[in-house]
Amino acid sequence: MKHEKRWAIVSLASIPLVMTLGNSMLIPVLPTIEKKLNISSFQVSMIITLYSIVAIILIPIAGYLSDRIGRKKVIIPSLLIAGMGGIVSGWAAWKMDNPYILILIGRVLQGVGAAGAAPVVMPLVGDMFKSEKEVSKELGVIETSNTFGKVLSPILGSLLAGLVWFLPFFAIPIFCAISILLMLFLVKSPKMKKPVPFKKFFKTIKKIFKKNAKWLIAIFIIGCILMFVLFGVLFYLSTMLEDEHKIEGVKKGLILAIPLASLCIASFVTGKKIEENKVLMKWLTFIGILLSAGSVFAISFTENIYFLISIFFICGMGIGVALPCLDALITEGIEKEERGTITSIYSSMRFIGVASGPPLFVLLMKASHQVMYYTVTGICILAAIIALVGIKPKEIK
Incomplete structure (x- = not known):
């Protein structure tokens, strides 16, 4: 049984990895896409943002459906749709003279697929294990897979785009196909209880929010801010490396991977250490956010390339410490029957943070780099205060 569950976790971990690659792999390629399509910085940022906006809208629907009809029945069709989106975007970039609109349509399809794939993994892990200690540990593996995807993304994206600039789009359906096969053969969903009528289900969700509103909203806001900072910083760093330091291609991808590697390692270690200790989860979240805030503030002193990389390494570590704690708090604090909807x-x-990061960083950078540094630092401090005041371990089951 343990062996089967281990392979099931490996299979499930492939999904956030694939979905992360499908989005983050394009970040180092955005300046190239901008030049190839002759579009503005804001227009190219929409390739990331539109994907996320669609996911934001559809994720709660996917969560509700997964609670009603089963996790696998939502995940597998979603992976198929995400793969189709990659084919549409890749074909448009390859064959059309003005492919921008069709690329965006393909990205919309990917957003639809992402909505029903990666977010449903978290409640499925919660379903598979009984003890909170096991859930925390395996969610750490899932978050590590997610962050490993972010580490791999800039390297793989730069490598593929170095061969043919639109090749990253075609890589997505291949990755999706692998995840589908793993899900079909290696993951057995726990038996779902008979779904309650929608009216009763809605009343239960309302009751959950009434009882747990303070800490749930705190975690929602913090998750949003952390992803905003992460994707905004990656977009900023990618632009700086190319425009200011003339670093492109795989070399740029390797540099972008450094802060993401620290995020990945921090997520893995944190997931193993937190177990069922909710007080520790709260304080690690607080410390992780402060590390990120201090890192962004420190960038304002110099744009030296080595200093930038060192500081972003610390920023990635801070975010990596906080994310598994948030995942564990929200998954362990909600009953299985409503877990899919709440998570x-x-x-x-989190997707709102992903969507808003690149375009808002573009606008802040246009005002001035100093405005960007101080604004983002202030937002991080706000998140730290919310963690301190809003997350009450005694109120979480």
């Missing part, structure tokens, strides 16, 4: 709202909030 999907949390995933939506």
Whole structure:
């Protein structure tokens, strides 16, 4: 049984990895896409943002459906749709003279697929294990897979785009196909209880929010801010490396991977250490956010390339410490029957951060780099205060 569950976790971990690659792999390629399509920085940022906006809208629906009809029945069709989106975007970039609109349509399809794939993994892990200690540990593996995807993304994206600039789009359906096969053969969903009528289900969700509103909303906001900072910083760093330091291609991808590697390692270690200790989860979240805030503030002193990389390494570590704690708090604090819906709202909030990061960083950078540094630092401090005041371990089951 343990062996089967281990392979099931490996299979489930492939999904956030694939979905992360499908989005983050394009970040180092955005300046190239901008030049190839002759579009503005804001227009190219929409390739990331539109994907996320669609996911934001559909994730709660996917979560609700997964609670009603089963996790696998939502995940597998979603992976198929995400793969189709990659084919549409890749074909448009390859064959059309003005492919921008069709690329965006393909990205919309990917967003639809992402909504029903990665966010449903979290409640499925919660379903598979009985003890909170096991859930925390395996969610750490899932978050590590997610962050490993972010580490791999800039390297793989740069490598593929170095061969043919639109090749990253075609890589997505291949990755999706692998995840589908793993899900079909290696993951057995726990038996779902008979779904309650929608009216009763809605009343239960309302009751959950009434009882747990303070800490749930705190976690939703913090998750949103952390992803905003992460994707905004990656977009900023990618632009700086190319425009200011003339670093492109795989070399740029390797540099972008450094802060993401620290995030990945921090997520893995944190997931193993937190177990069922909710007080520790709260304080690690607080410390992780402060590390990120201090890192962004420190960038304002110099744009030296080595200093930037060192500081972003620390920023990635801070985010990596906080994310598994948030995942564990929200998954362990909600009953299985409503877990898919509640965790999907949390995933939506994270996607809001992903969607808003690149375009808002573009606008802040246009005002001035100093404005960007101080604004983002202030937002991080706000998240730290919310963690301190809003997360009450005694109120979480």
